Amino acid sequence: MPLPPFASPSDPALDLHVIDPSGLAGWQAEQPDHIGQWLDTLGFTGALGQAHLVPGATGAPALAVVGYGTADTRARGRFHLAGAIAKLPQGIYKIAHGLPPEHAEVEALGWLLAGYRFDRYATQSPMLASLQAPAGIDTDALYAIASGEALTRDLINTPASDMGPDDLEQAARDLAMRHGARITVITGDELLAQNFPMIHTVGRAANRTPRLIDMTWGDKGPEITLVGKGVCFDTGGLNLKPGASMGLMKKDMGGSAAVLGLAHMIMATGLEIQLRVLIPAVENAVAGNAFRPGDILTSRKGLSVEINNTDAEGRLVLADALSYAQESNPDLIISMATLTGAARVAVGPDLAPYYCDDAAFCAALENAAQHHADPVWRMPFHTPYEAMIEPGIADLDNAPKGGFAGSITAALFLRRFVDTSTYAHFDIYGWQPSDAPARPKGGIGQATRALLNTLAEMTKP
Template structure:
């Protein structure tokens, strides 16, 4: 975990003092006249991201003032500092920030993806006590897992590698693992997963991890489309450029499962990841074909680029057969959700108001925002087929995120509490604590929700 170090007795760390405008004068007074005159002479203002090192008499750094502006309670208040401060160890010398939130933001801002090139520099390290470490480490590890999985290109993160990562996680936590590969999917009655992935040179898979012997049963499903060309309804170049991230739902599901197992949440867990590449070849599935799904519902293929809902529907049907207490699915499902909500707000669809309310509250508490979207069932008419029970898409471009969620809901029994998250899994640009590339969105909120529900 980058950017944090557990405090060691006697270890030296530079004092780091976060300040906002209403705190600056009192803080300068506590440092003495010489320090106050130095800071004022440099024209320091405590805006978010502002920094000033205050020298000691011997020329060393006595402390660092870090402006937080109006973001004093923001988990990202210090997130820009690890890659801007000189390398070394720092310690919070004030109780004005929550230490767990500050440490989490610090390590999120320390992240660098180093699989294919060296880190541009070592991050400055925040020295924290053991209690803070215990609280922060599992969350940061889970976020890093999502980022690493999504950032890895498909050449090294195809269906086998994605499921292999899941198998390693199972071994680490004493969970059971199995998978269905290639034509085994047809024999086991997962026809839509097979149909979407059969054109790739790397066979489609469904991986299953099971953990825990007591407690309510929770099933988590993640869309694992490791690359999406769009199939025969091929995407344009700019739409295909970042499709390595189309397994972002699986990355979230795997990371959440790892977080649950690491902290030993008292539940029985099943993790399901349908892992495929939506490729183009002579045996690719075609627009106009009809597939009979695991649930026996027939689906007409209107668009081969609406593949995520197809791989998910068989996994959802399999999960429903186990009659769990709760079903959660994560998917980079629709561009329509991004048009509606932008890149930062994952869209939550839930078939129970209490589930949606609890998740939104968890998002507010953890500063990991979510936004509820409606399951507006009259829009099911947009998925009507003249020859099958339902189509996977339709001619209208209206309400694309909603119709995708409604398609999934068709495979969820009314009696089963279910939540679907349409998540972007990506940062388009650099921001403090949110580097460009793969991103965990809603992950901390979901974990807080599960802690409250089952902890």
């Protein structure tokens, strides 16, 4: 279902007071005695996540309160007001007191994101509480951001039966039509004719043909190319995954979902950049023509790659797409992928690890991540590990043995296909393992809001 928008500012609304424990006594002293007595009876302390309606003299609701906790408890999560939504009854609410102005935008976004429901296969109960946007918030921009995140979640949550390479192409075409973008798609054996051999090789065993999706938008500003891994399902190929490891492989196209969500945010907010989105869309399946361990492939760039594990396929399709991206020499290339289990082990599901050697970009990204509740963590392009991805029999090894530094060696592999553009790679998880405020269990975008605001900074004079 579409995200519910902010309530109209002209609608009657109930005052919502945001109260932390240190401010509770002072706030109560300013209220009629019965309000304090009512909250004392309920055990309201201002702790994070508490939410109550308070009746007036006639018994009708007079106001609502939510606990905002201490700074220490808030540091353990984000979107704190969204955590109270399920505890409030149906109605329209407006922030009347207590929300720090510097938190207003993030908390309003969290309220929007809490309205997300994935209802393609089963009816879901809508959110009952509506919010009037706090003063000073750019509601159109915030709704565009939330809608981009919802697109990412929908794409990841859709199972591979309905989200194959052809379905991913259709999602990109729908987005292009919505925003007046241009799109071309190279499909099947035409990939070989146009020199995308590794994309073709990874996807050729599936009954849904591999393809490269190429979308462009905008004619002013810096040239930014987003490259998203679109492995719509990953069996592991001939290095077949065990069943437990295959269960979440519908999310292996999470990189493409993230760049499409980010592209929507960019286009819907009218960011002045020249945007390009490249998505190698494949399914890594098992058949008689599947590529094999020990095979040596030649990439679009001409570098040879020894295949030591067919389950390290994402970097192969990204490599051809990155080479193609570099040929137009954009100012910045950003790749996003659900690429390595090593990154998941290193930083867990909540942080988006990234690689970049441009100090100015990293500083801008980390500042944006902090201010927009979209955490990232910089990992090193550790050049001494380059030898680990050089097998001797070929230029590159797609899966170095030994188990060391798996996320770093994957990033180093990808960096070999970008020569002159500034390059940043995000090795995201793309999945929320359990419910959290504004983040239900399931697919999730990571680093996209931080990237949107970083790109916005790049366009300022």
